[in-house]
Amino acid sequence: MTTAYNPVTPEIVRELQQIVGERNVIYGDPEQLEKYSHDEVADRHYAHTPEAVVRPISAQEIAAIMRLANRALIPVTPRGAGSGLSGGAVPAHGGIVLSVERMNKILEIDPGNMMITVESGIVTNQINTVLEEYGLFYAGYPMSLETCYIGGNVAENAGGGKAIKYGVTDRYIHGLEVVLPTGEIIELGGKRVKDVTGYNLLHLMVGSEGTLGIFSKVTLKLLPIPKSKVDLLVLFKGFQEAMDIVPVIMTQTGIIPTAIEFMDKLSVQTTCQYLNEHLPYEEAGAMLLIEVDGASEAQVESQYEAIGELCLERGAMEVYVADNYTTQERVWKVRRNIAEAFKVYSPVQSAEDIVVPFAQIPDLLRDVDLLAKKHGILIPNFGHAGDGNLHATPIKPPDMTIEKWDEILPMLLEELYIATDKYGGTISGEHGIGSKRKKYLSLVLQPEVIELMKRIKATFDPNNILNPGKIFPETPDAVPTDV
Amino acid sequence: MTTAYNPVTPEIVRELQQIVGERNVIYGDPEQLEKYSHDEVADRHYAHTPEAVVRPISAQEIAAIMRLANRALIPVTPRGAGSGLSGGAVPAHGGIVLSVERMNKILEIDPGNMMITVESGIVTNQINTVLEEYGLFYAGYPMSLETCYIGGNVAENAGGGKAIKYGVTDRYIHGLEVVLPTGEIIELGGKRVKDVTGYNLLHLMVGSEGTLGIFSKVTLKLLPIPKSKVDLLVLFKGFQEAMDIVPVIMTQTGIIPTAIEFMDKLSVQTTCQYLNEHLPYEEAGAMLLIEVDGASEAQVESQYEAIGELCLERGAMEVYVADNYTTQERVWKVRRNIAEAFKVYSPVQSAEDIVVPFAQIPDLLRDVDLLAKKHGILIPNFGHAGDGNLHATPIKPPDMTIEKWDEILPMLLEELYIATDKYGGTISGEHGIGSKRKKYLSLVLQPEVIELMKRIKATFDPNNILNPGKIFPETPDAVPTDV
Structure with missing residues (x-):
């Protein structure tokens, strides 16, 4: 898996x-290139500046770039918005960053089939x-x-x-147009909701972290927008009490909430301070934010x-009911701003997304403490309790040296x-390996699986x-080729 | 992909x-072996008698069989209940059938995580x-x-x-123990509900038709049993009217029914005759059987x-409401017995499961006619309207010659x-290629995808x-090795 890559020469740039057209190649402009050197991983150790950035507009252009890259042995790293949290869009070996930023069209809305196709x-x-x-709405966001x-x-x-009720991205990906690393353009799936025609390459592509193909078109399954939703902010003495109730909610009431989010005391207090917000009972040991939605107000x-x-x-x-937009926004704003609040408190941190079977979260929390x-x-501990997906985020105290x-x-x-592994979990529930x-x-993962x-x-x-340079352990770290 | 396989010799049998123990090998007993020669595909052209059948009890035994088969170059065909409809469990090249019939234990029920692990x-x-x-229940059945x-x-x-609301098997498969063709035993996934650790091999295994690995353990996600359900039998003049309403139900009411099943006049009449049953308005052009379920009677x-x-x-x-078990069973019995009824009418038929984007079903039905x-x-046309999955079943009229x-x-x-392809569909929604x-x-599928x-x-x-001999077009048909 180690390859001696070639540098991006002026000939390659031409x-x-x-x-893609002259203005869609960035080259020799350190300031512009730097923007494509990192994602949202806080630690700049994982950043790497590309030699060139290309911004194609079609699958055909992507295919031509891949054929060129294969011929010239130059690595290509596909990039979306750069909002990832595992370094996936960073060109670890230099070479070309392929940004899909210009491919942003809605191609078809098909309400009759409850599908949308987009770039x-x-x-x-x-x-x-x-x-x-x-x-209609796309529920996998x-x-x-x-x-x-x-x-x-x-x-x-x-x-x-919202994974507990709606699943994650993969549940809604029904079709993909993919440019293979070798430059062929293939179609996988389509607007059908069942398909057992050969191996499931469609879902092998989902979660492949930009290492198996570059997506040009995406067909998504849609759901009816819920007519009503309500949030409950439920306060508990400690996390054991909070987590014990998660499966009981579902088995005893038969209701699958849209979300069961978890926040510990440290997360709530730090975020309220950051937002200059006050939630009731900030001194509670743990809070669950439970959202339910449905087809009618009465049902909800x-x-x-x-x-x-x-x-x-x-x-x-205590149970607080947020049944209007303003109150709902107030509680969700706290949940959404936890990571931000801690960045202000201390920008040096490691955003994690470990995941365990959800009943094992109390065990894991004790170990984390x-x-x-x-x-x-x-x-601080917060995250998606209903999914067992915990954003346990190690943070450098302001008075600790960086060394x-x-x-x-x-x-x-x-x-x-x-x-995490001890409790039947794994190291990433949503951010990826990168x-x-x-x-x-x-x-x-067992050696055989890797x-x-x-x-x-x-x-x-x-x-x-x-x-x-992604996913696989023994791939060497960034090797500069830009001499 | 063509391999010269070796026959199962008495040494191999030993x-x-x-x-697996002497009594768990079937060999030299044509009557017993014949039982493992076919699945539920009506056409016996696809049947093939195995040379031996083995019935292991553990992953370790399966692994030992696979190591032996690799060493001796003997094909192994894994087999469940033999209820498949594409020839998947049939030993197309002879050799060994590996039946998991003895591996039928429930290994763990974990209500706290809403998971079950079974053989x-x-x-x-x-x-x-x-x-x-x-x-709790497993909704993927x-x-x-x-x-x-x-x-x-x-x-x-x-x-x-029930795919329209609950999805199919793959949504509930969270963990697998798999014996690889080369004999290694691997674990994929587990009791967590999110996992982005490397490529999605778990869902590459699902639907791989027994060609990528043999499953020894399966961990399934469970849901709370709905507290209430009701079936509606809705009668329409024709299939266009019936199908037009399918997406409208979901977008206008915001409700995802548990099932929207479709039956044409021919299906209903033949099945009612077979069952000596009478449904109201048997002469309606098309019927939808719509099931809704939920967490309370009021909601439903x-x-x-x-x-x-x-x-x-x-x-x-007309809309008939079946809100008690007896009436529900009456209407579902008709739906479930359509295939059986036509087998009695004429046993020579081809069970199909083509699938299109559901709004295209009326177009497809016109072509089928x-x-x-x-x-x-x-x-006759019947099937899962809400999934666009149609059991259009070609049937030989009793007076047509078999030639x-x-x-x-x-x-x-x-x-x-x-x-089917013309309308954005594919040739199998649930039975497989086999x-x-x-x-x-x-x-x-494009040549590049195959x-x-x-x-x-x-x-x-x-x-x-x-x-x-499965899935791939150019693999030769059954080549007898039992000389």
Whole structure:
């Protein structure tokens, strides 16, 4: 899997310009290139400046770029909005960044089949904006919907807060147009909702982190917009009480909430301070934010009443009902701003998205607390309780030196991931492996499984041209080719 | 992909007996072997008798069998209940049938995580029987739930009548223990509900038709049992009126029904006659059987009232409400017995499961009618309207000679599949490709896509030992090795 790549020469640049037009190639402009050197991973150790950026407008242009890259042995890293959290869109080996930013058209809205087809560079939230008048929506969107691109969502199989009821990205991807690493353009799936024609390459592409193909078109399954929704903010003494109730809600009431989000005391207090907001009972040990939606107000009312009563019976300190937009926004704003708030508190941190079977979250939280104490750092806990997906975020205390932090973090992450594995979990529920977690992959996957994945990669990409240096542990870290 | 396989010799049989015990190897007993020579495909052209049948009890035994088969170059065909409809469990190249019939244990019920882990040879309906007391159920089951095995469901990514709301098998498969064709035992996924750790091998296995691995354990996600359900039998003049309403139900009421099943006049009349049953308005041109379920009686009542009113507004002739078990069973019995009824009418037929974007079903039905008239045969239409999955079943009229039928069928199927493709569909929504449809695969998949699938197969199974002769067009038909 190690390849000696060639640099992007002025001749290559001219060829790229012929494919996408002169103004769609960035080259020799350090300031512009720098913008494509990183994603949202805070640690700039994972950043790497590309030698050139190309901005194609069609699958045909992407295919021509890939054929050129194979011929010249130059790595290509596909890029959406750059909002990823694992280094997936970073050109770890230099070479070309292929940005889909110009491919942002809505190609077809088909309300009769409840499907939409878009280009991969569209901002995810725009899909829902145009769908509103049809009474339909795309339910697979992640928390970053206002900045991310759908193509990146597909590449990472992005998750989000509504997975418990609606699943994540992959449930809604019914069709893809993909440019293979070797330059062929293929169609997978379509507007049908069942398909068992050969192997499921469609869902092999979803979550492949830009290493098996570049998406040019995406066909998404839509759902009717719920007519009503209500949020409950439920306060508990501690996280054990909060988490114990999660499966009980579903089995006892028969209701699958849209979201069950979890926030610990540290997260709530830090975020309220950051937002200058006050939530009731900020001193509660843990909060659940439970959303229910449905086809009528009456249905939603009976649902939230059943859940609220159950929570109180089972020892919740208080249940607040947010049944209008303003109040709902107030509580969700706290949840959404936790990461931001901690960035202000201390920008040096490691955004994590470990996932365990949800009943094991209390066990995991106890281990996380011990780890934070052992290493003298902060680890606020928040995330998607209904999915067992925890954003345990190690944060450097403001008074700790960066050298100390750099020494601690790799050990801490390894211990955190080992704990996650011990409880039947894995190291990433929605952010992906990318470059950030590749050295930890073998903690959770058998060597035989990693070997199979590597062979699949080689099957699709014999020259290892597409997004090298990601996912697989032994791939070397960034090797500068821009001499 | 063509391999010269070796026959199963008495020495090989002795080795197999050492692995699984003498009484779990069937050899030299034509009557017993014949039982493993076919699945539920009516056409016995696709049957093939195995040289030996082995019945292992564990992943370790399966692994030992696969190592032996690789060493001796003998094909192995995994088999569940043999209830498949594409020849998937038939040993097309002879060799060994590996039956999981003894691996039928429930390994763990984990109500706290809403998960169950079972062995692959359990009858699918038994899973739901044991779960009843926990208020949980497995929603991915197909129509044949009372006979099929969960392992076969995973291999075929079995569908069913409730896909519109609940999806199909793959949505519920969260963990698999798999024996690879080369004999390694791997674990994929687990009891977590989100996982983006490397490529999605878990869902590459689902629907791989027993060609990429043999499943020994399956971990399934569960849902709360709905507290209430109601069926509506809605009568229409013709199929266009019936199908037009399908997306409107969902977008206008915001309700996703559990099932929207479609039956044409021919299907209803033939089945009522077979069952000696009378449904109201048997002469209606088309019927929809719409099921709604939910967490309370009130919720379900408001749902079926909204749907019923909408149907009447939009030109339905009549809406019958089946709100008790007896009446529900009466209407579903008709739906479930259509295939059986036509088998009695004329046993020579071809069970199909073509699928199109659901709004295109009326277009497809018109083409199907023309095809039936052109070839002078019957094609009743029934199936899962909400999924666009149509069981258009070509049937030999009792007075047509079998020679004539054998001449017509391949042409007819090709025309049927081409029509399906024209409307954005594909040739199988739930039964799989197997041996029955492999020669038609290239009608709906690009050569590049088939090539990728073949390379993946070779990556997993370099000796092409596991279930050869399936899926891929150019694999030769059954080549007898039992000389």
